[in-house]
Amino acid sequence: MRRVLILGGTAEARALAARLTDVHVVSSLAGRVSDPRLPVGEVHIGGFGGAGGLATWLREHRIDRLVDATHPFAERMSASAARASDLAGVPLLALRRPGWDEEDGDTWQRVSSLAAAAGALPDGARVFLTTGRRSIPLFAARTDAWFLARSVDPPEPPVPSNVHVLLARGPYTLDGERALIREHRLDVLVTKDSGGAMTRAKLTAAREAGIPVVMVERPRLPDGVRTTDDVGAAAAWAQG
Known part of the structure; x- marks a missing residue:
């Protein structure tokens, strides 16, 4: 069975975990909120020890796909995910909700x-x-x-x-x-x-x-990271 690690406690991360019914899903939460909303499935709470620690964890747990669904401002975690993906040879996808746009009357x-x-x-x-x-x-x-x-x-x-x-x-x-x-x-x-x-x-x-x-404004994602704002597309990628 394919094994997927989802990084983040966002609404998008929880929705993705609920969609992945034919894979083994682990969701990782940073642990900064005292009473987080938990996704379905297995949950890992706490850090990994930087990019190197995350790469080791990916290899030891035989992870096939890595999804960065962290908060759009979790710049350090996104950088670690990109580096760990390279080190461990695990494909990475960033799932990001769209930003806001100004409307008439906004200043x-x-x-x-x-x-x-x-x-x-x-x-x-x-x-x-x-x-x-x-x-x-x-x-x-x-x-x-x-x-x-x-x-x-x-x-x-x-x-x-x-x-x-x-x-x-x-x-x-x-x-x-x-x-x-x-x-x-x-x-x-x-x-x-x-x-x-x-x-x-x-x-x-x-x-x-x-x-x-x-x-x-949002920080930029690391160069070369594949990105989607659609949970369905992310689920298809993780299961494909």
Whole structure:
């Protein structure tokens, strides 16, 4: 029986695991979320020890196909997957959901990094920060601004005084996003171009409220990696 390793705890990774009924599937989660949504089938939680460790794991577990279905901003893991694929001789496919596109009425400023996003904020802004708990210290250095920082798990203490942490897990509703913008008097949204429907409502709410969006662009995948945004195509490749 063909053996497939899926990297990532994304919705696409879970959907792919559910589609692969005629192969032995192992899904690997990084373990950074305390209570992750688990896919069907066998699950590996934790790292592999870099590209070399992943290559060894692929060989020892006789993996035939490797699918990188990590978050679009998991740049280090994607680089390790590409290198491990080369080292172990295991074919690799990257499964990535499409990014978001601007619509009529949007005011977006695209930036290349989180640091650039922090620098792009207007003086004294009240910011809806949705870039993950690890980015909070970088933005909190903007002491002139105030932040509503949403994350699944709590950030490492201490939390800066200009940051209010909201613990929540998507999918998020449009009514809920509207309420947050209104109640906290938010005037700018900072987000990563993660794509997908689970967190898109914040973009619609920002457009309706007439507030600008600072959009952090995705890192590029390693050169030469085959890519698809379709779960069905990824399943056909893994089983083919």
